[in-house]
Amino acid sequence: MIRASLSRRQFTTTLGAGLGAALVEGPFGARRAEAGRPSTRPGNTPADAVLLNSNENPYGPAASALDAITKSESVAARYPDAAEARLTEAIARLHGVAADRVVLGCGSGEVLQMADMAFLGPGKKVVVAEPTFEAVLGYARVTKAEPVKVPLTADFRHDLPRMAAACDAGTGLVYVCNPNNPTGTIVTKDELAFFLERVPRTVSILVDEAYHHFVDDPHYASAFEWIDKAPNVVVVRTFSKVYGMAGMRLGYAVSSKENAEALRAHAAWSNANAAVLAAALASLAESDHVPRQRSINREIRDWLCRELERDGRRYIPSHANFLMVDVGGDVQPLIDSFRERRILVGRKFPSLPNWLRVSMGTKPEMQAFVDGLRAIAPARAARAS
Template sequence: MKRASGVTRRSFIANAASVGLVLPSILDKGLAVSAPATAVSPLSETEPLRLHRNESSYGLHPGAVDAVRAAATGKPNRYPIEEPNALVEALAKKHGVDKENILLGNGSLELLRLATQAFCSPRRAAVVAEPTYEAVVSYCPLIHARSIKVPLNAEHKHDLPKMLHAASTGAGMIFFCNPSNPAGSFVEKEQVERFVHKIPRGVTLLADEAYYDYVDTDRYESCLRYVKEGLPVVVSHTFSKVYGMAGLRVGYAIGRKDLIKKMTGYRLGNSPNQIATAAALAVLKDDTFVAHVRKQNVEVRDYMYKEIQAMGRTYIPTAANFVMIELGRPAKPIVEALKERHVLVSRLFPSVPTDMRVGLGTMAEMKLFVNIFREVMDAHPA
């Protein structure tokens, strides 16, 4: 396998009116941007260092704070009807598509379920990478559908030719997580273009792009262009990551109109809620915070690369807000030892038993992590 060579918690400012969300500091030009923690409180069982769910350590997008406060004191006694419609219109404008190309969800997790229900069946399998984000795999048994797992290639990327071959044997959907979770890798746009145009008839491509906001290279391209070309593609995006809205649960799918209509038929309705929708509308109005978080993520990523190399370990170069480290020994004892020190990292991945995924928090959090990680590794030699 080709690889690159190689405690505290986030600090929160509580505010009851904003439902305990992080309030921003006010910086230049009156722009509100959450500042990364420069110091962290002692870790404990109830306040661990959370590097296991790829959450943002930079808090809620500041544009959403006032919106959340207003929505919470506005009309929460009414069902969310007008607000989601406004969000659909805003997203359609942002991405240059029609409203009928957009479907909102209670986080992108709901959208992955809807797609699995819409495009898979006992006779139509889901083709997935191994390892990958496991939502689709977990949903398949609920509708008596199979999941066909295709191992990542030697570069820790989706093996697109093998996924196409698997899809030709009776699949209804290909699940394509790009950038990849948990690997952090991405497939270059030229390869994706060839792949998309070879998808077998009757198969839908579900492109999960939860981490596309973090990508900082022009070798990557969203699959949104293929939706606009009328190909059988659905793209899922989320407000949970770079926007810091994981606790509010807002995601959306962009797809060909007939595919979105089919997914809508399995939707429960009344999601997302008014407060979450108000926050999502607010964050779309200002990209300053996103640029800030992306910049911090690159700095922390590069710091982690350096420290991992200094420890004599390797990593998979990442296009997301986490990094996969090759430990050179079973990951389970390391993960458990970190947990005993109140540091939470990813679940175990059976197909890569010596790898450990670590979320990228603030620089202060990651410096704390490195110190604890080094001690744990020294205590558990290969």
């Protein structure tokens, strides 16, 4: 391997020069920048860079999960079948379903790919909001399915009535990202119920709840409410966000037994490694990790909103661990200026060209972001739009 022949210093220098490339779109364009691959991984990023670009959890895994990762060295030599079964059962118990309705993925990204492979193909349509998390469209391109993009409402939420109306006999999949990435907005329980009734049963409904744990709004509901009543619903979750394990790669789907089988047909064998299986099991057993992370996120998000309001800046109220700010003009030069300051923020979303997406970091990181914003885009300029 080339890496093995480089010293650590050479490696860092070589890849440090690639920091700009991290924000250049690759074959999956947005997806690469979104996930920060390959150039925003720790080895590729200046050690002092502030990473507010991929909606990760800056606090990392729960202590017990870290401990489980360390201890997993004792099973590193063995295939992790038993651990996979244990975690699958734990997820099934958590959601009150049979284990054969749970499908693990190497990150929820792999689950999205499985869904595209299972439910799409040439001549099929995939209905999505615009903008939303792009991975589903990226993988759909490979299947040669036709994308149908439905713009968000004026308040930046999924337009579910229009999305339902766009679903017909030729639709294989409709994707609902709730909360939505990049806007952080939600659809309510009632809106989702109305939508699920209207979408034909022949259409698979993929509800991506990557940011579910950060939502406090009482009008919101997880699609798990309908998982038994609507056999076409597939709910997707991840350990990358609230559980702080984006680098460990684990996500899952829960659906009907038939849809789980259809998804599993496109999964790689042993797609979850022993360390992440052990860490996920430990995370689920921790009763206070999720509430603690949710409250930390809420506190920092509220603080950021107050700072933005002090400046008179417009932002989209968010239910997730990121937020969009109106910068009053093309966001790209701002993204570049932040990068010069070693602060990585979200990429430009072409349908929201004046909006900057920033992930929640620690308090000092968010202070650095606010200071940077005030220096790069003084509040009056931002207000002028």
